[in-house]
Amino acid sequence: MKSTHPLFAAVGLLGTVLLGGATVTYYEExxxxxxxxxxxxxxxxxxxxxxxxxxxxxxxxxxxxxxxxxxxxxxxxxxxxxxxxxxxxxxxxxxxxxxxxxxxxxxxxxxxxxxxxxxxxxxxxxxxxxxxxxxxxxxxxxxxxxxxxxxxxxxxxxxxxxxxxxxxxxxxxxxxxxxxxxxxxxxxxxxxxxxxxxxxxxxxxxxxxxxxxxxxxxxxxxxEGGDPFVQVRTLLSGGVHGVISVAPPLRPDVAAADDVALKSYDLRSWWFVAVNTSKGALKDKRVRQALNLTIDRNELRELTIGVDPNDDNPPCEFISGPFVQSSPYYNRQIKPVEKSDRATARTLMTASGATENAGRWMWTDGQPITLKIGMNAPLDAEAKDLLNQVGNQFQAGGFDRTVYKITQDDWARKAVTGQMTDFDLLIGKWSFGQVEDVNPLFHSRSKDGKGALNVFNYNSTVTDAILGKFDAAKTDTEARDAYHELHASLSDDLPYLFLWKLDTKSAWRNEVRNNTISPYYYFTEFDGWRYEGAAVPASP
Amino acid sequence: MRLLGSRPRRGSWLVAWVFLASGVGLSVQSACTGSVPPEDVDTTRPAADVLPAALIDASWPLMLATPADQEKLTGTSQGWVALILQRKYESATTQLGKLGGLPAARAHADQAALYRQAAMISSWSYLVTYEESAEPTDPAGTAHLLSVAYALTGDLAKAREYSAKMDAFAADPSTPWHAPWKAWLAQENPVWPPDLSSLPLNLPPPTLGESPQVAFPNYSLPEQGGATTSIETADPGALVALALWHDKVAHDAAGSNGAAVDTYLARYHFVIEPDVAGVDLPYEFLVGSDYLVPADGPFMADLMGAKGGAAVEQWASKSLLAAMAAQSRNADGTFSAELAGNHAANLRDQLIVASVAKNGGEQDAAHSTFADIAKAGAMRSLAFVPEVEVRRQSEESGKLRILAMEMADTKEHTACPAGLLSLAAWDAGNGYTLRGAEILHDAIRRYPSVEASRYALDILALRRSRQGPALGPQQ
CATH class of the missing domain: 3.40.190.10 (Periplasmic binding protein-like II)
Incomplete structure (x- = not known):
C-alpha cells in the first residue's frame, strides 16, 4: 500500500519544500x-x-x-x-x-x-x-x-x-x-x-x-489536512512536523517510526447520524428504529476506521447515547447496536406502513424512500469513505440514497444551526471537555437560545422535560439520573443514530520537543515547545 | 540505516516470545557492524550523559539478551508472557501460581499494587469531591469515605476527625464498613494493616494462583439538604482488602524472601504504610518490571521513605534508576522531566546496543521490546522523584507519567496496569478526570473489581462537570 499510493511520489517533493529554518508546520483537520x-x-x-x-x-x-x-x-x-x-x-x-x-x-x-x-x-x-x-x-x-x-x-x-x-x-x-x-x-x-x-x-x-x-x-x-494517508506519509518523510489528528488505521505506522511520536489529546468525541424527524417517512419512529437496525456498526467501523474486531481496547468504541462510555452520564444499561438486524428492521418498516417492492422500501405515498445524506467533510480524514459506506448500508437495506459532503464552513454556518433541513440524515461528531452538556443538541429551539445546536430542530416535549430536569437538578445524582433518562429516551426516539466514540491522537516529529498537549485547547503550553531539528534548505 | 530484514512491529515480539516459549528460537539475522547503530535506535535525539555500562550490563533486559536466556525464563511458565508482555495479571497469576515461590509472589504482588492504586483513585476522588468541593447535599456517610481516604493518604488526625463524625450516624449504611477502620484508628499508634476481615466481601482464604473479585455497589448513601436521591457507592475498603489479600499470598509464596515483596511494592504503598527496609530485588521481581537492576528496589524504597530525595545521590552508583535521577537535574538542582525523559530514551538505546552485543551481534526482536518496557518503567519510577522532592502534584512528575502513558497507548507491553491506575489516581488528586476515566474504563475490562473505584471517580467527574462553565459541544 505504501509504495503504490499515487500521491506518494508528490509527498517527498512537498516535504523537501516545506522544511526550512525554524518554521514548524502541521496539518489541521x-x-x-x-x-x-x-x-x-x-x-x-x-x-x-x-x-x-x-x-x-x-x-x-x-x-x-x-x-x-x-x-x-x-x-x-x-x-x-x-x-x-x-x-x-x-x-x-x-x-x-x-x-x-x-x-x-x-x-x-x-x-x-x-x-x-x-x-x-x-x-x-x-x-x-x-x-x-x-x-x-x-x-x-x-x-x-x-x-x-x-x-x-x-x-x-x-x-x-x-x-x-x-x-x-x-x-x-x-x-x-x-x-x-x-x-x-x-x-x-x-x-x-x-x-x-x-x-x-x-x-x-x-x-x-x-x-x-x-x-x-x-x-x-x-x-489544511487532506488525504490522511498523505498527511502521515508527509509527516514520516519530514515534510511536516505534526498532524493534529492521525486516522486510526495509520497509527501503527506512526507508532513504529523512530523519529515521530504519537501524542494523547484528551477530548471526548463521539460520532452520530442526525435524523430529520420532521421529514417524510422519518417522522415515524419505527422508520428511524429500522434505520438504526440497518446499520452494521461493526462492519462500518472495520471498513472506515480499520479497527480490529478482536482488539480488546479499540480506539473506537460503540455508543448507544450521547456520551462516551467512560462518562458518568453514559447509561450502561442501554447496549449499543453493533450488528445489523434486517429482520427486525423489516418488521418495523412494515408496521410503519411502508411496503417492499423489489428490495426497495416504498412509503405510504407510493414513492420510494430516498435518503439525502450529508457529512461534515473533514470527518473523511478520520473515517475514510464513511459517507459512502453508510449510504451503501442503507441502500442494501432497501433505502435509496444520495450522498453529499458538506464543507466545514457550511457545516458550521448551516448544519448545526438547523438550516439544512432539506437533508434527511447528517453525519457529524461532537467534542467535549470535562463538562458534558448536551442540552444544546436536543432541546427544542427557543428564543432564549435553547437548542442552539439542534441540527434538525428536533422537537420533543418528553426530551425537553428531561433536559429541564437536568437544568433544575440540585444534586449531581439528580443531574446524572436525568442524563441517564435522556440516554434511554433518545436511544428509543432516535433523533440521532449514535455511532461511536473515537479518541484523537496527534503525531509530532521528535525534533519538536517538550510539546505538551493540553486537553481540549491543545496549545495552552506552547511557550515550552521547541524545535531542535537541523535547518533544511527551503528548496531542493 | 536499516540493519535488519524486518523491523519489529506491534505484536511481533509477542510472536517471537511465543515461539521462544515453545522452543522455537527466533532471532533476526543482523548485519550489524560496529559503526552503525542497531535498528530501532533513535538517532535524532540530542546526546545525553551515557549511563554507567556496568549498571546497564546488570539490568534485566541484558539478563534476557540471548534466546537461551529467554527460553530459560519462558520455559518455566507461559505466565511470564502473560505478565510481562500481555500485561494480563490474572492469567499470569493463574499460571505463575502453579510454580509457587517467587514467580507466584511476583504475580500476586503486581495485583496487590493494582488494587492499591484503585483504592487511591477512590481516595483522591472522595477527598477532592467531598472535602475540596463539598456541597450541602453531600451524604452524611461521606464522613466514612473521607476517614478512609485520609487514612490511606497518611493524615491520621483527619481520618480520626471524620471517624468521630460517624458516631452521630449509627444507622448510616456505611457504618458497618467503617467499623474496622474505627477500631484501627482508635489505637494510639495504629499498626498497618487494619483488620478488614469483618467487611462483607466473602473473600476466600488466601490461595496461590487465585484472583478473587468483589461485588458492588456496597451501599447507597442518602443525600441531605432536602435531596431525595441516594448515591450508590463501592466501599474503598473492598479494594484495600483485595490488595491485602494479594499481599498475604505474595508473602506466603515468597517465604523467607518476604522483604523482596515489600521492596517491590514500596513505590505503590499507601502513604500510611510503614517505610520499607529495602533489599536487592531477586531476578523474579526484576524481569519485565519497572525496576532495572537489583539495587533499584532499595533505592525506590528509600526514596519513598524517610530518606526521600537524599536517596538519589546515595544510590546513584548502584542503582540505574538513581543514576538516571541524579543526571536529570537542572543547573539549579531541580529535577527536570525533560532530562529524565531523554535519559529514559537513551536508556532504551543503550539497552538495545548492549543486548545486541551480548547476543553476538545479532538483534533479536525481543531486544527493543524489553528496552521499551525498561524505558516506560524508568519514566514511571523517576516520576516519583519530584513528587518526593517538591510536592505530589509536581508538573515534572505529571510529564513523565503522561509520557509513559503515551508509550503504553501504542506499545501494549509497556502498559503496566498499576502504573496507569497510579496516573488516574494522580489525576484524581488534581481534580482531573478525563484521562483517568478512560484508563479505568479500559482496566475494568480485564480487572472487574477495579470498577469499585469508578463509583468514586464518577462522583468526582460529575462534581467537576457541574461546577465548571458549560462551553457546550464543539464540532
Whole structure:
C-alpha cells in the first residue's frame, strides 16, 4: 500500500519544500472558521485561538491547576492572586504589568472589562458569550491598582473556573456589540505567544515575545489536512512536523517510526447520524428504529476506521447515547447496536406502513424512500469513505440514497444551526471537555437560545422535560439520573443514530520537543515547545 | 540505516516470545557492524550523559539478551508472557501460581499494587469531591469515605476527625464498613494493616494462583439538604482488602524472601504504610518490571521513605534508576522531566546496543521490546522523584507519567496496569478526570473489581462537570 499510493511520489517533493529554518508546520483537520474567539465553532478554532489569545485563566495541562498569564500570580498554589468580595459574589484580580497586544498597545484592566462587556452585550451573537452571561454580572476597573473587580450572578465555589475566556483588545473595536464578520475575525490581535492571520490556504503564526510569553518556535504554519494517508506519509518523510489528528488505521505506522511520536489529546468525541424527524417517512419512529437496525456498526467501523474486531481496547468504541462510555452520564444499561438486524428492521418498516417492492422500501405515498445524506467533510480524514459506506448500508437495506459532503464552513454556518433541513440524515461528531452538556443538541429551539445546536430542530416535549430536569437538578445524582433518562429516551426516539466514540491522537516529529498537549485547547503550553531539528534548505 | 530484514512491529515480539516459549528460537539475522547503530535506535535525539555500562550490563533486559536466556525464563511458565508482555495479571497469576515461590509472589504482588492504586483513585476522588468541593447535599456517610481516604493518604488526625463524625450516624449504611477502620484508628499508634476481615466481601482464604473479585455497589448513601436521591457507592475498603489479600499470598509464596515483596511494592504503598527496609530485588521481581537492576528496589524504597530525595545521590552508583535521577537535574538542582525523559530514551538505546552485543551481534526482536518496557518503567519510577522532592502534584512528575502513558497507548507491553491506575489516581488528586476515566474504563475490562473505584471517580467527574462553565459541544 505504501509504495503504490499515487500521491506518494508528490509527498517527498512537498516535504523537501516545506522544511526550512525554524518554521514548524502541521496539518489541521481544516482551516479555522474564524479567528475571533467569541465566535469559535470548531475544535480547530479553539486550538488556533489558543496560540493568539490568552485566556484570563486556564488549567495546567499537566496537573490541572488554575493559572493565569495575564493576571498577577502567587509564588505557589493557589496561583492566581485573588481577593473574594461581597460574600463571594465578586472577586478582585490584578492585571500583570507590561503585557502588550500584538500591535504594541498596552494591555490593561480596561481590556478585561471590555471583553466582559462585549460578552454581556446581548447584541453580540456569540454562543460562547452566552455561557459566560450565565455566570458573570459585570466588571469594573480599579483605578490606580491595575486591577479589576468582577461581579458574578452567584457565589461560586471556584469563581476562576468561570473566567476561562480569551481577552480581546478594547482598542480594536468600536463598541461592545461585536459582529463575527469584522476584519478582526481574519486578522486578530491578541496577547498570546503567537500573532497570526488567516489566509485562504493556511494560517501563519509568528512568535511574539512578551513579558508573559517566550515562544521558542519562530513560525508555526497551520495547513489544511487532506488525504490522511498523505498527511502521515508527509509527516514520516519530514515534510511536516505534526498532524493534529492521525486516522486510526495509520497509527501503527506512526507508532513504529523512530523519529515521530504519537501524542494523547484528551477530548471526548463521539460520532452520530442526525435524523430529520420532521421529514417524510422519518417522522415515524419505527422508520428511524429500522434505520438504526440497518446499520452494521461493526462492519462500518472495520471498513472506515480499520479497527480490529478482536482488539480488546479499540480506539473506537460503540455508543448507544450521547456520551462516551467512560462518562458518568453514559447509561450502561442501554447496549449499543453493533450488528445489523434486517429482520427486525423489516418488521418495523412494515408496521410503519411502508411496503417492499423489489428490495426497495416504498412509503405510504407510493414513492420510494430516498435518503439525502450529508457529512461534515473533514470527518473523511478520520473515517475514510464513511459517507459512502453508510449510504451503501442503507441502500442494501432497501433505502435509496444520495450522498453529499458538506464543507466545514457550511457545516458550521448551516448544519448545526438547523438550516439544512432539506437533508434527511447528517453525519457529524461532537467534542467535549470535562463538562458534558448536551442540552444544546436536543432541546427544542427557543428564543432564549435553547437548542442552539439542534441540527434538525428536533422537537420533543418528553426530551425537553428531561433536559429541564437536568437544568433544575440540585444534586449531581439528580443531574446524572436525568442524563441517564435522556440516554434511554433518545436511544428509543432516535433523533440521532449514535455511532461511536473515537479518541484523537496527534503525531509530532521528535525534533519538536517538550510539546505538551493540553486537553481540549491543545496549545495552552506552547511557550515550552521547541524545535531542535537541523535547518533544511527551503528548496531542493 | 536499516540493519535488519524486518523491523519489529506491534505484536511481533509477542510472536517471537511465543515461539521462544515453545522452543522455537527466533532471532533476526543482523548485519550489524560496529559503526552503525542497531535498528530501532533513535538517532535524532540530542546526546545525553551515557549511563554507567556496568549498571546497564546488570539490568534485566541484558539478563534476557540471548534466546537461551529467554527460553530459560519462558520455559518455566507461559505466565511470564502473560505478565510481562500481555500485561494480563490474572492469567499470569493463574499460571505463575502453579510454580509457587517467587514467580507466584511476583504475580500476586503486581495485583496487590493494582488494587492499591484503585483504592487511591477512590481516595483522591472522595477527598477532592467531598472535602475540596463539598456541597450541602453531600451524604452524611461521606464522613466514612473521607476517614478512609485520609487514612490511606497518611493524615491520621483527619481520618480520626471524620471517624468521630460517624458516631452521630449509627444507622448510616456505611457504618458497618467503617467499623474496622474505627477500631484501627482508635489505637494510639495504629499498626498497618487494619483488620478488614469483618467487611462483607466473602473473600476466600488466601490461595496461590487465585484472583478473587468483589461485588458492588456496597451501599447507597442518602443525600441531605432536602435531596431525595441516594448515591450508590463501592466501599474503598473492598479494594484495600483485595490488595491485602494479594499481599498475604505474595508473602506466603515468597517465604523467607518476604522483604523482596515489600521492596517491590514500596513505590505503590499507601502513604500510611510503614517505610520499607529495602533489599536487592531477586531476578523474579526484576524481569519485565519497572525496576532495572537489583539495587533499584532499595533505592525506590528509600526514596519513598524517610530518606526521600537524599536517596538519589546515595544510590546513584548502584542503582540505574538513581543514576538516571541524579543526571536529570537542572543547573539549579531541580529535577527536570525533560532530562529524565531523554535519559529514559537513551536508556532504551543503550539497552538495545548492549543486548545486541551480548547476543553476538545479532538483534533479536525481543531486544527493543524489553528496552521499551525498561524505558516506560524508568519514566514511571523517576516520576516519583519530584513528587518526593517538591510536592505530589509536581508538573515534572505529571510529564513523565503522561509520557509513559503515551508509550503504553501504542506499545501494549509497556502498559503496566498499576502504573496507569497510579496516573488516574494522580489525576484524581488534581481534580482531573478525563484521562483517568478512560484508563479505568479500559482496566475494568480485564480487572472487574477495579470498577469499585469508578463509583468514586464518577462522583468526582460529575462534581467537576457541574461546577465548571458549560462551553457546550464543539464540532
Amino acid at each position: 481544516s482551516l479555522p472558521t474564524t479567528m475571533n474567539p467569541l465566535f469559535a465553532r470548531t475544535m480547530v478554532d479553539f486550538r488556533s485561538h489558543e496560540l493568539i489569545f490568552d485566556r484570563m485563566v486556564f488549567r495546567s495541562a499537566i496537573n490541572n491547576e488554575l493559572r493565569s498569564r495575564v493576571l498577577v500570580e502567587n509564588a505557589q498554589a493557589p496561583y492566581v492572586k485573588l481577593e473574594r468580595l461581597e460574600a463571594g459574589l465578586a472577586v478582585k484580580l490584578w492585571v500583570k504589568e507590561g503585557v502588550k497586544w500584538h500591535d504594541g498597545e498596552k494591555f490593561g484592566p480596561e481590556d478585561v472589562c471590555f471583553t466582559i462587556a462585549a460578552m454581556l452585550d446581548e447584541s453580540t451573537p456569540s454562543p460562547i458569550a452566552k455561557t459566560f452571561r450565565e455566570s458573570i454580572n459585570s466588571c469594573e476597573s480599579v483605578k490606580g491598582e491595575n486591577a479589576v473587580i468582577i461581579h458574578f450572578k452567584k457565589a461560586f465555589h471556584q469563581p476562576l473556573e468561570h473566567l476561562q475566556f480569551s481577552v480581546l483588545p478594547k482598542h480594536s473595536f468600536q463598541g461592545t456589540s461585536i459582529s463575527p464578520d469584522l476584519d478582526f475575525s481574519s486578522r486578530p490581535i491578541g496577547t498570546g505567544p503567537m500573532k497570526g492571520a488567516k489566509g485562504r490556504k493556511e494560517v501563519k503564526f509568528e512568535a511574539f515575545a512578551n513579558v508573559h510569553h517566550s515562544p521558542k518556535i519562530d513560525i508555526l504554519s497551520l495547513n
